[in-house]
Amino acid sequence: xxxxxxxxxxxxxxxxxxxxxxxxxxxxxxxxxxxxxxxxxxxxxxxxxxxxxxxxxxxxxxxxxxxxxxxxxxxxxxxxxxxxxxxxxxxxxxxxxxxxxxxxxxxxxxxxxxxxxxxxxxxxxxxxxxxxxxxxxxxxxxxxxxxxxxxxxxxxxxxxxxxxxxxxxxxxxxxxxxxxxxxxxxxxxxxxxxxxxxxxxxxxxxxxxxxxxxxxxxxxxxxxxxxxxxxxxxxxxxxxxxxxxxxxxxxxxxxxxxxxxxxxxxxxxxxxxxxxxxxxxxxxxxxxxxxxxxxxxxxxxxxxxxxxxxxxxxxxxxxxxxxxxxxxxxxxxxxxxxxxxxxxxxxxxxxxxxxxxxxxxxxxxxxxxxxxxxxxxxxxxxxxxxxxxxxxxxxxxxxxxxxxxxxxxxxxxxxxxxxxxxxxxxxxxxxxxxxxxxxxxxxxxxxxxxxxxxxxxxxxxxxxxxxxxxxxxxxxxxxxxxxxxxxxxxxxxxxxxxxxxxxxxx
Numbered sequence: 001x002x003x004x005x006x007x008x009x010x011x012x013x014x015x016x017x018x019x020x021x022x023x024x025x026x027x028x029x030x031x032x033x034x035x036x037x038x039x040x041x042x043x044x045x046x047x048x049x050x051x052x053x054x055x056x057x058x059x060x061x062x063x064x065x066x067x068x069x070x071x072x073x074x075x076x077x078x079x080x081x082x083x084x085x086x087x088x089x090x091x092x093x094x095x096x097x098x099x100x101x102x103x104x105x106x107x108x109x110x111x112x113x114x115x116x117x118x119x120x121x122x123x124x125x126x127x128x129x130x131x132x133x134x135x136x137x138x139x140x141x142x143x144x145x146x147x148x149x150x151x152x153x154x155x156x157x158x159x160x161x162x163x164x165x166x167x168x169x170x171x172x173x174x175x176x177x178x179x180x181x182x183x184x185x186x187x188x189x190x191x192x193x194x195x196x197x198x199x200x201x202x203x204x205x206x207x208x209x210x211x212x213x214x215x216x217x218x219x220x221x222x223x224x225x226x227x228x229x230x231x232x233x234x235x236x237x238x239x240x241x242x243x244x245x246x247x248x249x250x251x252x253x254x255x256x257x258x259x260x261x262x263x264x265x266x267x268x269x270x271x272x273x274x275x276x277x278x279x280x281x282x283x284x285x286x287x288x289x290x291x292x293x294x295x296x297x298x299x300x301x302x303x304x305x306x307x308x309x310x311x312x313x314x315x316x317x318x319x320x321x322x323x324x325x326x327x328x329x330x331x332x333x334x335x336x337x338x339x340x341x342x343x344x345x346x347x348x349x350x351x352x353x354x355x356x357x358x359x360x361x362x363x364x365x366x367x368x369x370x371x372x373x374x375x376x377x378x379x380x381x382x383x384x385x386x387x388x389x390x391x392x393x394x395x396x397x398x399x400x401x402x403x404x405x406x407x408x409x410x411x412x413x414x415x416x417x418x419x420x421x422x423x424x425x426x427x428x429x430x431x432x433x434x435x436x437x438x439x440x441x442x443x444x445x446x447x448x449x450x451x452x453x454x455x456x457x458x459x460x461x462x463x464x465x466x467x468x469x470x471x472x473x474x475x476x477x478x479x480x481x482x483x484x485x486x487x488x489x490x491x492x493x494x495x496x497x498x499x500x501x502x503x504x505x506x
C-alpha cells in the first residue's frame with residue numbers, strides 16, 4: 001500500500017490495521033507528514049506542527065504493538081488539534097497576536113484524553129481569531145482555503161480541521177461548536193461534524209462552565225470515524241460541570257437504525273433563518289431524492305420565537321467572560337469580530353441576560369412539539385455556497401443585508417439553542433459543485449440514535465451520486481489568489497521549548 005492509499009483509509013480501518021500489525025504507526029505518520037507537506041501549502045489548514053516529537057511517539061506506539069501491550073482506541077493515529085485547545089509544548093495561539101508565543105505547559109482535558117487513547121498530536125489546525133466567525137482566517141496564520149477551491153472559504157471556526165480531514169492530511173481532528181463552528185466547516189468541506197449534547201464531552205476551556213451553548217465534539221470523514229473520537233473523549237470530568245457519568249464505549253458503533261421506520265420532518269429555514277434561494281432549491285432536490293427511504297417525510301412548521309436576539313445575548317455573555325481582561329488591557333489587541341462580541345455583551349444589562357435564559361427555555365419547549373410527531377429533523381447546514389475567504393463573512397443573502405457578521409450562521413445556532421444533538425452529514429454537492437451539508441437534528445439527549453441515523457443515511461447515500469460524500473481532487477488544487485497567508489502581519493514566534501524542536505511552522 002503506497003502513502004496515498006494509506007492516508008485515504010478511514011480512521012477506523014487505520015486503527016484496525018495497526019492492531020493487526022498490518023500498518024506501522026511510523027509508516028502512517030510519515031505518510032501523513034508527506035501529505036501535509038505536499039497539500040497544505042495550497043489550503044493552509046495545518047498551522048504549528050511537532051513532527052519530531054510525533055515521530056518519537058509513533059516509534060513508541062510501534063513498540064507497544066510489537067510487545068502486545070494494551071492499545072487505546074486511537075493508538076498510533078495522527079491527530080490535528082484545533083488551535084483553541086491547549087497542547088503541551090506546542091503553540092496555542094487562538095489565532096490572536098496577543099497569544100502569538102503561547103506554548104502551554106500542559107494539555108487541556110480534551111487533548112489529554114485523546115493522547116491517553118493513543119492518538120499522536122501532529123499539529124494544530126487553523127481557526128478564525130478567538131474562534132469568532134465561520135471564516136478560518138486570522139492575523140497569526142492567515143486563511144484556510146476550501147479543499148475543493150482554495151480561493152473559497154472552508155468555514156469555521158473548525159475550518160482547519162475540516163479541510164485537513166477532507167484532503168486526507170490527518171485521520172483524526174478535533175472541533176468545537178457554539179453557533180455552528182463544527183458543523184459549518186464540515187458542511188463546506190464535505191466531512192462529518194457532530195455537535196453532541198452538552199455534557200457528553202468535557203469542554204474545560206469554556207469560561208462559563210454552566211452554559212450549554214458551547215461544546216466540543218468530533219469530526220471525521222465518516223460517522224464511524226467521528227464515533228471513534230467521541231468514544232475516546234466522552235465522559236464525566238470536574239473540568240466541565242455539565243458532564244455526567246456515561247459509557248464512552250457505547251458511542252463506538254452507532255446502534256443500527258432502520259430508515260424505513262423513521263418519521264422525518266424537514267425545514268429549509270426553521271421559520272426564522274435567511275437562506276439563499278439556490279440553497280433552498282438544492283435542499284428540496286435532496287429531500288426529493290431521499291424521502292423514499294423513510295416511513296414518512298413531511299415539512300416542519302415551527303415558530304421558535306426570538307431566536308436571534310436570544311443567541312445574541314448568550315453568545316455575547318461568553319465573549320465578555322472570556323475576553324474581559326484582554327479588552328480592558330488593550331481593546332485594539334482584539335480583532336474586529338471578538339471585539340464586536342465583547343462590546344455587544346458589555347453594553348447589556350442583567351435584564352437582557354435573564355430574558356435570554358428564559359427565552360432559551362421557551363425555545364427548547366417549542367422545539368419539543370416537533371418531536372412528539374417526528375423522530376428527526378432535517379435541514380441545510382449552511383445558507384449559502386462557500387464564498388471567497390477574502391470576504392470576512394456573508395454580508396447579504398438574497399440581496400438582504402445581514403444584521404451582523406454571524407447572522408448567516410442561524411441555521412446552526414437555532415439548533416444550538418435547543419441543545420439537541422446535531423450532525424452535519426455530507427450530502428452530495430450544490431449547484432456550484434461544492435459540498436452540501438445535511439443537518440440531522442435528533443431528539444433531546446438522543447446522541448446515539450442521532451449518530452445511528454447519520455450512519456444509516458451515509459450508507460444509503462453511498463450508492464447515489466447526487467447524495468454521496470464528495471471527495472476533492474487533489475490534482476486540481478491551485479494556490480489561492482491572493483495567497484492564503486497574505487493577512488499575516490508577522491511570523492509566529494516560538495519560545496525556547498518550541499524552537500528546540502518541539503514545534504515548527506508549516
